[in-house]
Amino acid sequence: MMPVVLWTDLLVWLLMAALVGAVLLIRRQPHLRAPWGRVARDPMAMAAALVLAAYTAIALLDSLHYREALPPGPQGEVHYAPEVKSVLDRLLAPLVERQEKSYSAPFATHAFARETLTGPDGQTIRDFPRLIHGGAHLADPVRDRAADILARLAAGLGGGLVIWLAWLGLRRGPRRRRHPQLPWRAMDVTLLALMLVVGALVALAPHYHVLGTDKVGQDVLYASLKSVRTGFLIGALTTLVTLPFSVGLGVAAGYFGGRVDDAVQYLYTTLNAIPGVLLIAAAVLILQAQMEAHPDWFETGAERADMRLLFLCLILGVTSWTGLARLLRGEVLKVRELDYVMAARAFGVSHGRILGRHILPNIQHIILISVVMDFSGLVLAEAVLSYVGVGVDPGMYSFGNMINGARLELAREPVVWWQLGAAFLFMFILVLAANLLADSIRDALDPRTRQRT
Amino acid sequence: MKGLKVRDLQVEIRSGERRLVPVDGVGFEVAANECVALLGESGCGKSLTALALMRLLPEGADIAQGTAELDGIDMLALPEREMRRVRGGRLAMIFQEPMTSLNPVLTIGQQIEEALTAHGDASQPGIKHQARELMTAVGLPPERLAAYPFQLSGGQRQRALIAMMLAGDPEVLIADEPTTALDVTVQAQILALLKQLQQQRGMGLLLITHDLDVARDMADRVAVMYAGQIVEWASRETLYQSPFHPYTQRLFQVLPAISRRGQRLAQIPGNVPGPEVRLEGCRFSGRCLRVMDRCRQETPAWRQLSPDHGVRCHLADGVDPMAAPVAAPAPSETSASPSAGEGAAKATGPVLALQGLAVHFPVRTGLLRRTTDVVKAVDGVDLEVHQGETVALVGESGCGKTTLARAALRLLEPTSGRLELLGRDIRQLEGEALRRQRAAMQIVFQDPFSSLNPRMRVGEILEEGMRALRPELSGQQRAAGLARLLEQVGLPQDVVGRYPHEFSGGQRQRIAIARALAVGPALMVLDEPTSALDVSVQAQILNLLADLQRQQGLAYLFITHNLSVVGYLAHRVAVMYRGRLVETGPAAELLTRPGHPYTRLLLGSVPGRGLPETPASVPGGQAAAPGGGCAFAPRCPQMRRECLEEQPALRELAPGRQAACLFPLV
Structure with a gap:
């Protein structure tokens, strides 16, 4: 087995490390702790944070890549499989392997389309064939299916409940209530819901296609779970790309004013005047052409798709920093006139130190709020771009690609709804949780909303 | 009985399980044709009392008990529908901030007419007529009905607001700090107007103020509030005499006050x-x-x-x-301290010397940002500040005081002139050389809330200057310096680890003073250091400043509009008008016998000495400069024809006294 570190993997783990570092820093600084304490006491925010944590866990598991070793060759040399797998793939192996021929509805035992079958008596009939894996263990699917599903569902829910009860016991056990100020009720309820869903899926997914299968017979649940990483990366890495531009240029424009301000304003008004989609489409198409001209750049298809994803984050970042930069410029214009900045100037403190100690700490809440608010917008932007065809690599799992794939089938009768429905459901929960958390963070950090309450 | 009668008013604020009572059992009465002052420092509950009477309490605050009877009807018990008729009608209120009390997108006329329609039943032409009458009553020309709020000066806006409030012909008018945001000269006019309207219309006037002198000029009876309660209630004569x-x-x-000098x-x-x-x-x-x-x-x-x-x-x-x-019995600890250098040492050269200092801001317009005009914020100022001396710079807002101070510290680039600090010309210095000079000049700002970085601990704030200007100090020396500073400004040693938001305004101002002292300056610019503080805290800070000057021989350039503070603290006074000094001289003489009509106008506007006789005069404000003549001429009662033709320069009136007036008063 050979570990493979893709560029986006590296960045995702660096981001995680930075997040952990920030949490440790916040815990040490009382003036930062106070507003975050308000977030931590908000039931809605903590429930949303738990849901996001579940998504993050999926994305992280999907960011540990490796290539499997093939059986040793005749001279004992080791070759590795061309396809790159992740830990998540390994965990979801039952889903990956159970591929059908084509579409099938959720919990179906028979395919979605009729085929010409040869009966036991040699006659050819047109009927819905049994699926290869979905409900294959049932002797008589028509009779047994409902009972079997219910039994497995009950077992799964029961298992989830037991784990949850065990967690409750652990939490209330020997070290009782270490953080009594946290909204434990809301968190427990969210956790219960998560446990029940996971329990039910664990019990049902190995035997049925819970969310159906797509055109090539791939399990839609698997595709949805794999898409989480793409959405998460687009949301998180793009903001990472925008920050240097928006913070650097916005703060410089506000603080130095004059010619610097003119230049930055010129830049972002110009950039804003170009339709973002055009710019993105142009950049992605150029990249695509380059990649096709140089197939030797990438060892595996995964690396190619990864590079394209990274590039998409970059180009999205380059086109979307202007809003925050404008916001920061205005805020810095205000802060730099405050008396404590004037006092620092009277001490002859250097520009760098004034920016680092007086300006940045007093605008950081805006940066943070905007980063969290932008996250969900970018997840949605990815879906739109992939749908249009200028998003991530077509071979990559993403919500946009799922929607794009389901597009044509919506005209079928009966409708193939599950692919679109699954993408919608997963994206909806992710974006809703991110927005709820963002609202709470804004309420806690923004001095204007704080005064109101 | 006519008028307003408040009994046992209690306002509570509930947040979660906490219950605060910012107004606790307040009772007073305002008879018809009487002015009652509700006097108290910030946070004593006086504004909440007024809002409770109007039933306009902010969300979360409620009236817990009490009655407020207007002509025998308890307004606190009225249903909201009927209260709406009372509010702005029989009971009206003027707010402190004239800038935000008027809707900027409607003309004054529209806003007054709105108030008239809400409380009268006059027909359209009648309303126009009434609006014109109201404008005349508050001393504004009726043509200004067509003006938008931004076209009016602060005093004119307050007049327009009063006109709106008079539209409902109120029996009782509540004025919540109506003049706090205004210059003294305008304040005097607005107060006189209020008094005159109150007497003409037989209104009750409830004046909410923190200013003892304003209350003395205006009130018939005074209620003194402290921490949510009325602690004393008396007629003006009784209260001010005993x-x-x-x-x-x-x-x-x-x-x-000037009588407490030294x-x-x-x-x-x-x-x-x-x-x-x-x-x-x-x-x-x-x-x-x-x-x-x-x-x-x-x-x-x-x-x-x-x-x-x-x-x-x-x-x-x-x-x-x-x-x-x-x-x-008079408290005994007013024992005189050695005068804060009445004969300040002038043997050495001046600490700060300005010659012809000017700061002009170009007005750029058009695509190419061509300079089309210049705003002369400071226009040729000569001034010296000596060691151990306090020079007060006084003038109305917008006269260029703060710009002058910032230019003197090179926080702004002067356009021309000479700027000497301890005998060195610092206008030409750049970079490192300028940075070293900065240790000798420091500044303390007006607003103690915006002058300290909320994200830094007090220790870091105080060390910042030492780190930047005296990098040779070791950590230990800095800590020792810090301890000494805190002792000097009277703060306990344990404040270093705390954040600014934990301190009150007065304590913050002490921190700001310590921050400036940390680098051992010779000159301190004090930009209205006490105007944001309560009077009881102001005294503490003024004493501290006097002590520091005595101990360290600091030179102060004291910017203020409060002439009683000037009289108490300053050795010399420089009066500024529209970017120029119009009079300078020793404080005692200048304040008792002003040589320039503008100085006399300022002194005459100080509250506590009775109201000026001509209240309804339209304020000149900062009218446009006449071509070439004296800038003050349009407002000057002594104006003669020559004033419009010749711009007077500063001339010696007596040894040490100068005034820029063709016909000085002394």
Whole structure:
């Protein structure tokens, strides 16, 4: 087995490390702790944070890549499989392997389309064939299916409940209530819901296609779970790309004013005047052409798709920093006139130190709020771009690609709804949780909303 | 009885399980044709009282109990529908901030007419006529009905607001700090206008103020509020001649005035307690000099000393209600401290010397940003500040005081002129050389809330200057310096690890002073250092500044609009008008015998000496400069034809005194 570190993997783990570092820093600084304490006491925010944590866990598991070793060759040399797998793939192996021929509805035992079958008596009939894996263990699917599903569902829910009860016991056990100020009720309820869903899926997914299968017979649940990483990366890495531009240029424009301000304003008004989609489409198409001209750049298809994803984050970042930069410029214009900045100037403190100690700490809440608010917008932007065809690599799992794939089938009768429905459901929960958390963070950090309450 | 009668008013704020009572059992009355002042420091609950009477309390605050009768009808019990008719009709209120009280997208006329339609039933032409009458009544030309709020000066806006409030022909008008945001000259006019309207219309006027002098000019009766309660209630004569409550007595003693020059001001220790701090017993007991054991345990009841004098104090128990109120013994600690350098050492050269200093801001317009005009914020100022000397720079807002101070510190680039610090020309210095000079000049700002970085600990704030300007100091030396600084400004040593938001305004101002002192300056620019503070805290800061000057021979350039502070503290005064000095001279002489008509106008506007006689005069404001003549001519009562033709330069009136006037008063 050979570990493979893709560029986006590296960045995702660096981001995680930075997040952990920030949490440790916040815990040490009382003036930062106070507003975050308000977030931590908000039931809605903590429930949303738990849901996001579940998504993050999926994305992280999907960011540990490796290539499997093939059986040793005749001279004992080791070759590795061309396809790159992740830990998540390994965990979801039952889903990956159970591929059908084509579409099938959720919990179906028979395919979605009729085929010409040869009966036991040699006659050819047109009927819905049994699926290869979905409900294959049932002797008589028509009779047994409902009972079997219910039994497995009950077992799964029961298992989830037991784990949850065990967690409750652990939490209330020997070290009782270490953080009594946290909204434990809301968190427990969210956790219960998560446990029940996971329990039910664990019990049902190995035997049925819970969310159906797509055109090539791939399990839609698997595709949805794999898409989480793409959405998460687009949301998180793009903001990472925008920050240097928006913070650097916005703060410089506000603080130095004059010619610097003119230049930055010129830049972002110009950039804003170009339709973002055009710019993105142009950049992605150029990249695509380059990649096709140089197939030797990438060892595996995964690396190619990864590079394209990274590039998409970059180009999205380059086109979307202007809003925050404008916001920061205005805020810095205000802060730099405050008396404590004037006092620092009277001490002859250097520009760098004034920016680092007086300006940045007093605008950081805006940066943070905007980063969290932008996250969900970018997840949605990815879906739109992939749908249009200028998003991530077509071979990559993403919500946009799922929607794009389901597009044509919506005209079928009966409708193939599950692919679109699954993408919608997963994206909806992710974006809703991110927005709820963002609202709470804004309420806690923004001095204007704080005064109101 | 006509008028407003408030009984036992209590306002509570509930947040979760906490219940705060910022107004606790307030009672007073405002008769028709009477002005009552509600006097108190910030946070004592006076504004909440007014809002409660209007039933306009902010969300979360509620009236817990009490009655407020207007002509025998309890307004606190009225249903909201009927209250809406009373509000703005029989009971109206003017707010402090004229900038935000008017809707910027409607003309003055539209807003006055709106108020008229809401409370009258006049037909359209009648309304126009009434609006014009109201404008005349408040001393504004009726043509200004078509003006938008931004086209009016601050004083004119306050007049327009008063006109709106008069539209409902109120029986009682509540004015919440109506002049705090205005210059003294405008303040005097607005106060006179209010007084005149009150008497003409037989209105009751409830004036909410923190200014003892304003109350003295305006009020017939005064209620003194402290920490949510009324502690003393008396007619003006009684209160100002023989105040009974220790708090009221102290308030009079902490006021700086020219007669207290060279003396230490009396202080009230500590700060006004907020509603979250509730003391057992008497609420003033923690700061009272005549506190007894009983005060800390037992809440004093209201006692009537005479029919028109009530007080909430245990000291009143032994007083025969019919006997004349006892004048309180003057506190003894006003013992004179050595005068803060009345004959300041002038042997050495000046610490700061300005010659022809000018700051012009170009007005750029158009695509190419061509300079089309220049705003001459400071236009040729000569000024010297010597060691151990306080020079006060006074003038109305917008006259260029702050710009001058910032240019003197090279926080702004002067356009021309000479700028010398300790004999060195610092206008030409750049980079490192300028940075080294910065240790000698420091600044303390007006607003203690925006002058300290909320994200830094006090220790870091104080060390910042030392790190930047005296990098040779070791960590240990810095810590020692820090300890010494805190002692000098009277703060405990444990503040270094705390953040600014934990401190009150006065304490923050001490931190700001310590920050400036940390680098060992010779010159301190004090930009209105006490105008954001309560009077009792102001005295503490002024004493501290005087002490520091005596100990370290600091030179102060003191920017202020408060002439009583000038009289108390300054050695010399420079009066500024539209970017130029119009008069300079020793404080004692200049304040008693002004040489320039503008100085006299300023002095005449100071409250506490009666109201000016011509209240309805349209304020000149900062009218456009006449071509070439004296800038003050349009507002000058002594203006002659020559004034419009020749711009006067500063001329010697007497040794050490100069005025820029063709026809000086002395």
